[in-house]
Structure formats: structure tokens, C-alpha cells
Amino acid sequence: MSPLIDIKGVKHAYSTADGPLPVLDGLDVTVEEGGFCAVVGPSGCGKSTLTRLVAGLMMPDEGEVWLHGEQVKGPRSTVGMAFQNPVLLEWRTILQNVLLPLEIVPNALKGKAAEDRARFLLSLVGLEGFEDKRPSELSGGMRQRASLCRALVHQPDVLILDEPFGALDAFTREDLWQTMHDVKAKEPFTAILITHDLRESIFLGDQVVVLSGRPARTQYVMNIPRSDKPTLDDLYTSEAADRLAILRQQIEIAQGRTEAEVEG
Amino acid sequence: MNPTFRKFFVPFVAIVIFLALWEGLVWVMGWPNYKMASPSDLIPAYQRYWDLFLIMGWQTLWRTVVGLIVAIIVGTAIGMIMGFSRTMRDALYPLLVGFNAIPKATVVPIVALMFVGAHDFNTILIAFMISFFPIAVSVSIGLSTLEPEYRDILRSLGASQTTIFWKIALPKTLPEFFGALKVAVTLAFIGTNLMEIVSPHGRGLGALFDSGKTNSDYPLMFAVLIALAALGIVLYYVVVWLERTFAGWAERESH
Ligand SMILES: Nc1ncnc2c1ncn2[C@@H]1O[C@H](COP(=O)(O)OP(=O)(O)O)[C@@H](O)[C@H]1O
Ligand SMILES: [Mg+2]
Numbered sequence: 001m002s003p004l005i006d007i008k009g010v011k012h013a014y015s016t017a018d019g020p021l022p023v024l025d026g027l028d029v030t031v032e033e034g035g036f037c038a039v040v041g042p043s044g045c046g047k048s049t050l051t052r053l054v055a056g057l058m059m060p061d062e063g064e065v066w067l068h069g070e071q072v073k074g075p076r077s078t079v080g081m082a083f084q085n086p087v088l089l090e091w092r093t094i095l096q097n098v099l100l101p102l103e104i105v106p107n108a109l110k111g112k113a114a115e116d117r118a119r120f121l122l123s124l125v126g127l128e129g130f131e132d133k134r135p136s137e138l139s140g141g142m143r144q145r146a147s148l149c150r151a152l153v154h155q156p157d158v159l160i161l162d163e164p165f166g167a168l169d170a171f172t173r174e175d176l177w178q179t180m181h182d183v184k185a186k187e188p189f190t191a192i193l194i195t196h197d198l199r200e201s202i203f204l205g206d207q208v209v210v211l212s213g214r215p216a217r218t219q220y221v222m223n224i225p226r227s228d229k230p231t232l233d234d235l236y237t238s239e240a241a242d243r244l245a246i247l248r249q250q251i252e253i254a255q256g257r258t259e260a261e262v263e264g
Numbered sequence: 265m266n267p268t269f270r271k272f273f274v275p276f277v278a279i280v281i282f283l284a285l286w287e288g289l290v291w292v293m294g295w296p297n298y299k300m301a302s303p304s305d306l307i308p309a310y311q312r313y314w315d316l317f318l319i320m321g322w323q324t325l326w327r328t329v330v331g332l333i334v335a336i337i338v339g340t341a342i343g344m345i346m347g348f349s350r351t352m353r354d355a356l357y358p359l360l361v362g363f364n365a366i367p368k369a370t371v372v373p374i375v376a377l378m379f380v381g382a383h384d385f386n387t388i389l390i391a392f393m394i395s396f397f398p399i400a401v402s403v404s405i406g407l408s409t410l411e412p413e414y415r416d417i418l419r420s421l422g423a424s425q426t427t428i429f430w431k432i433a434l435p436k437t438l439p440e441f442f443g444a445l446k447v448a449v450t451l452a453f454i455g456t457n458l459m460e461i462v463s464p465h466g467r468g469l470g471a472l473f474d475s476g477k478t479n480s481d482y483p484l485m486f487a488v489l490i491a492l493a494a495l496g497i498v499l500y501y502v503v504v505w506l507e508r509t510f511a512g513w514a515e516r517e518s519h
Pocket of ligand 2: 048162
């Protein structure tokens with residue numbers, strides 16, 4: 001069976017006022033169906049660019065992105081996205097926000113069925129009772145939960161998460177990690193998660209990809225055996241400590257390359 | 265105090281106090297009414313000319329509103345062009361700023377000469393010219409500062425630019441739009457009156473003001489000013505009401 005997400009030799013450069021800025025330089029990532037791929041790398045190395053390529057929001061200069069055995073040539077309604085900024089629409093209630101993708105995706109659930117699904121997802125992430133509130137009435141963590149529901153409501157093949165927990169405090173963030181596992185148990189999805197938190201990457205990912213400094217290439221891939229019932233205690237085992245040590249070392253290497261370039 | 269009661273009672277008291285102070289000041293200083301009419305001088309002016317106030321007030325009102333509607337349409341269109349295209353923004357911005365910098369009082373006689381006799385048209389044109397700028401700027405800023413994630417959320421689902429505009433860009437710009445509209449209302453009003461006062465044989469409250477001047481009827485002139493203020497207040501609060509209705513979500517809960 002072919003992998004659900006297959007990124008092959010992707011290269012990309014932005015054109016800027018100072019000439020082309022190479023951002024991705026030979027990126028390979030493969031994620032199996034139901035897999036959870038965490039991507040870490042120095043800031044500014046091209047992680048968000050990677051998500052935009054997978055979402056079909058831009059085309060790579062070279063290389064290919066395949067989803068579900070089809071080459072990505074443009075946006076497709078089978079992806080769901082969530083960002084660091086939850087970008088909820090202030091003039092809509094939480095429920096209406098979650099329903100937004102269903103208003104756009106063709107052949108989506110409509111009416112009562114749509115609403116039931118949105119309510120189900122909201123209860124899954126612990127937002128039962130907040131359906132009719134406005135985003136401004138919710139805390140940062142709750143808004144991020146709502147944004148997650150919106151990303152899932154149209155049952156996407158691929159969930160693209162670009163540092164969704166990056167702006168949250170440590171406790172809220174850990175709560176949300178647990179929520180991610182709970183949601184995945186009931187609503188299986190395949191995900192790419194960009195993060196700058198190594199603990200997050202090993203707690204959520206079954207694969208951690210380390211990108212090199214800009215221009216990014218796949219520097220290191222770590223596979224993590226999936227645990228049946230993940231809890232935060234898993235982060236305090238000696239295996240976890242070893243994994244974190246390796247990843248930290250890899251990040252240092254990745255950053256080293258960036259620094260060398262700056263000096264050179 | 266009950267909030268609704270307070271909302272009407274407090275401004276009412278403020279107006280009464282203002283009128284009392286005005287009356288008192290004129291009385292204490294012993295000003296003749298050609299220097300400064302007092303509120304009590306105005307009542308006879310309204311009694312004598314109430315039908316003129318109604319007719320002229322209506323003329324001023326409808327031309328201001330039409331000028332404003334044109335300003336909203338053109339201003340929003342220009343704002344959309346500048347908001348969506350960087351190139352157009354760079355191209356149009358200096359032109360708009362330059363155009364806006366010209367004092368409209370200097371444009372009024374030019375327009376009046378250019379379209380002699382077309383009084384309604386002239387008045388609406390000036391009301392429009394003076395008031396579209398803030399609308400165009402606010403819409404363009406609202407659209408161009410839309411965070412890219414908002415666009416990406418919809419674009420990644422295959423939404424068209426039109427869908428993105430209606431579902432996100434437009435509603436998100438509404439608070440800024442209404443902020444600008446409040447400024448534009450006042451400006452349009454100034455534009456209408458400039459033209460009414462300057463045009464020979466003009467219409468509207470501006471012309472009534474002008475006839476007060478020609479006939480040295482000072483209380484009439486002051487009465488016109490108050491009528492203009494009253495119309496201005498009405499129009500302004502109509503916009504406030506529209507804002508509550510269409511962009512009430514942007515209001516911060518504050519007491
Ligand atoms: N649209 C763009 N045009 C030009 N440069 C860009 C654009 N988007 C991002 N960049 C640059 O490309 C680099 C990688 O960006 P990004 O993918 O957002 O990095 P990351 O998410 O890893 O922090 C950064 O240096 C950024 O400044
Ligand atoms: Mg980023």
C-alpha cells in the first residue's frame with residue numbers, strides 16, 4: 001500500500017527583493033495512513049512552507065507531493081488545517097465556526113447532520129456547552145480546541161497542524177496533547193504536526209522528522225513505537241529521555257548549519 | 265440608574281445644561297443677537313420659518329445621504345482594488361492622498377462652474393468627493409491586513425476568492441468600515457453645506473443660512489446651525505445603529 005503522504009525530493013525557493021531565497025532543499029517525508037508525523041527544525045527553516053505545499057496552497061519548484069496516491073496540484077478539500085493563531089471568525093459562534101468548512105466543501109454534510117457532527121466534535125475536545133459562545137469569550141486553549149474541531153469537521157484525510165499549541169502555556173498545552181490522543185482514538189486521522197517542542201513531538205508523533213537549517217532537507221527521522229494508552233508519564237521514562245537527548249543533539253546539528261551559513 | 269434611562273437621560277440633561285449656559289452667557293455679556301443669538305432668540309426663527317426648515321432640511325438630508333451612498337459604493341470599490349492588489353495600492357495611494365489633501369472649499373466653486381445649474385448633482389458630487397476617502401482607506405487596510413491564515417483556512421478547502429471575500433474578508437472589515445463611515449457622514453454633511461452656501465440660488469439648509477446672512481437675520485443663521493447639528497446627530501446615530509446591527513460582534517463588553 002502506498003503511503004498516505006509522500007513528499008519526494010521537494011525543493012522550493014521564495015523570490016524576494018534580494019533574489020531567490022532557497023527554503024527547502026531536498027525534502028523527503030513519508031507518512032503511512034493513520035500515522036502521526038511530527039516535524040521539528042530550527043525556526044525559519046521552512047516548516048510552514050512544507051505545510052503549505054502539502055495543503056496544495058503552493059507548488060514546489062522541484063519534487064513532488066503525493067496524497068492518497070494522487071499528486072497534489074492544488075488545494076483539495078480532503079485536508080484540514082490548524083495554525084498557531086486559531087483564526088476563528090469573531091462574528092460567528094463557536095458552533096458556526098466549526099461548521100465553516102462544511103459550507104465550502106462540496107458534498108459535505110448539511111443541516112442537522114452537519115450540526116450534530118460539529119457538536120460531537122466539540123464535546124470530544126471538551127467544549128460541550130460552549131457551542132453558542134463567541135470566540136472572544138473563550139480562553140486561548142479553548143479557541144485552539146475549537147480550531148481543531150473545525151479542521152476535523154469535514155473528515156479530512158490529512159490533518160495539517162502548524163505549531164497549533166505554540167502560543168499556549170505549558171499546562172494547557174499538555175492538556176491539549178492528551179486531547180489529541182483522545183480525539184485520534186475516536187476519529188482516526190493522518191497528521192503532520194509542526195512543532196518546536198521536542199516533548200510534544202515524541203508524545204504525539206509516531207515519527208519525528210528533524211529538518212536541517214534553511215534551506216531545509218530531511219536531516220533525521222526517528223520512529224517511535226505507538227503506545228496503546230499514552231499518558232504524560234510516558235515522557236518521564238528513560239526511553240523518552242534517550243529520545244529527547246538524541247533529538248536535542250540533532251537540533252543542535254541543524255542549528256549549527258544555520259549559524260555556519262550566517263557567519264560564512 | 266437603569267441603563268436605558270441613563271442612555272437617554274444623561275445626554276438630554278447635557279443638552280439642557282449646554283443651552284442654559286449659552287443663554288446665560290449671552291445674557292451676562294449683553295451680546296446683541298448679531299454678535300451671538302441666544303437659544304430663546306431661535307424659537308421665533310423656527311416658528312416663522314418652520315416650513316422652510318422642513319423643506320430645506322429634507323433637501324440637505326437626501327443629497328447628503330445620496331452623496332454618502334455613492335461614496336460608500338465608490339470608496340468600497342477603490343478600497344477593494346487597493347486591498348487585493350499591492351500594485352494597485354502603490355499606484356493609487358499617492359493619488360488618493362493628494363486628492364484628499366486639496367481643501368474642498370476650493371473645489372466647490374470649480375464644480376459649481378463646471379456643471380452650472382445642475383445643483384443637486386453638484387451638491388451630491390461634493391458630498392461624495394469629501395467623504396469617500398476614509399471609506400476607501402479603511403476597506404483597503406481591512407482587506408490587506410487580513411492575516412494569511414484566514415485566507416489559507418478557506419483556500420486549502422478549495423474556496424474561490426469570491427467565497428473568501430464574502431465569508432471572511434468583508435465581515436472582518438466591517439468594524440473598520442463603520443468607523444470610517446462615522447467620519448464620512450460628518451464629512452459628507454460638510455460637503456453638502458459648502459455647496460449649498462456657495463451656489464447662487466441654492467437649496468437646502470446652506471441656502472437658508474445664506475439668505476439669513478443676506479437679510480441680516482442673525483437668529484435665522486444660528487437656527488440653521490442648530491438644525492444642521494440636529495441632522496448631523498440623526499445621521500450619525502443611524503450609522504451607529506447600522507454598526508450595532510451588522511458589526512455588533514466587534515463591540516467590546518464595557519461598562
Ligand atoms: N511568501 C514568502 N516570501 C518570501 N519569503 C518567505 C515567504 N514565506 C516565508 N518566507 C521565508 O522563508 C523562510 C521559511 O519560512 P517558514 O516556512 O515560515 O519557516 P518556519 O515555519 O520553519 O519558521 C523564512 O526565512 C521566511 O522568512
Ligand atoms: Mg512557521
